[in-house]
Amino acid sequence: MSDDGDEINDKEMPLLEHLAELRRRLIWSVVTFILCFIVCYHFAPRIYDFLAAPLAHALEAQGHKPELIYTALYEAFFTYVKVAVFAAAFISFPVVAAQIWLFVAPGLYKREKRALLPFLFATPVLFFAGGALAYYVFFPVAWKFFLSFQTSGGSVDIALLPKVADYLNIVMKLIFAFGLSFELPVLLTLLGKVGIVSYAALKKYRRYAYVGCFIVAAVMAPPDVPSQCIMAGLLIFLFEISLFLVRMVEPKAVEDETETEKDPEHA
Incomplete structure (x- = not known):
């Protein structure tokens, strides 16, 4: 009760x-x-x-x-x-x-x-x-x-002939990838609120998180350095926002846990 x-x-x-x-x-x-x-x-x-x-x-x-x-x-x-x-x-x-x-x-x-x-x-x-x-x-x-990278006027022209299936595959993959990436603040903030992760732990392992962002970007983004850097930069930016949000909700989470412990009927 x-x-x-x-x-x-x-x-x-x-x-x-x-x-x-x-x-x-x-x-x-x-x-x-x-x-x-x-x-x-x-x-x-x-x-x-x-x-x-x-x-x-x-x-x-x-x-x-x-x-x-x-x-x-x-x-x-x-x-x-x-x-x-x-x-x-x-x-x-x-x-x-x-x-x-x-x-x-x-x-x-x-x-x-x-x-x-x-x-x-x-x-x-x-x-x-x-x-x-x-x-x-x-x-x-x-x-x-x-x-x-398209060229003309040389000995051999380089022209793009994009296929419908290939283009749509990369477009849909990237739209979903960006959409899921934007869920990172929601996920980490929720985990911080319930006490599964903490601001101190996220800050401590920040460098590893950055490496993970580049790995994820290499998998999700097109196979060129500029695109992967943009994707990795976005993930890092979202991670930093998550850090800020976790720091904001963490004291509230601790307070809620204390109130629960003081309420013997809640158990």
Whole structure:
């Protein structure tokens, strides 16, 4: 038992009811994704144009005709399917996150719900912000750099003939990578609030975190030094923000733990 202001449903729920509730949340998530996929497939050509726009603008700026090619009969069809899946996953993410919250929330105290709600709202916002940064900032810089290697007038011209599948793979990978990277402050701040990580520990192992940022950037970013440095710099910046946030919430976490220990009925 706990204070009236921090109640939890103490009624034990049978395993079958837990499984039934999990089933309901999974159904909501899957149905949402399927509906989003159907709508996104209908608008797949427009979504494709949106994803291809950064490359088209970069090509036009250098006087080249913006076009992507495909070399297999089925490639164009699967391109639209892939675009629809990508957009559906991106759009349905907040709903899936909400379903996870609705499954977990009944087992939390009111104080714990209040503490977690900011993280619940911040997660989709930061995910979309990361994707927007990749699209509006990173892509124009990276594509301009890659296109600079095209040459003409020599003994052998070097011209870009980008494939639809290759281009979309790297675009979708980077948008998701940037989106997930922006979840780093949410993750570390949450871990700091519950006492799993501390500001002192993160500061102590900062140099190793920096090395990890470059390793992750090497895996997630295109295989060129400028792109990887930009990605690593972003991760380091997010890590430093996480340090600041962990330092802010850490005293509150310690205070909450002390209050819990003083409340014998909470145990």
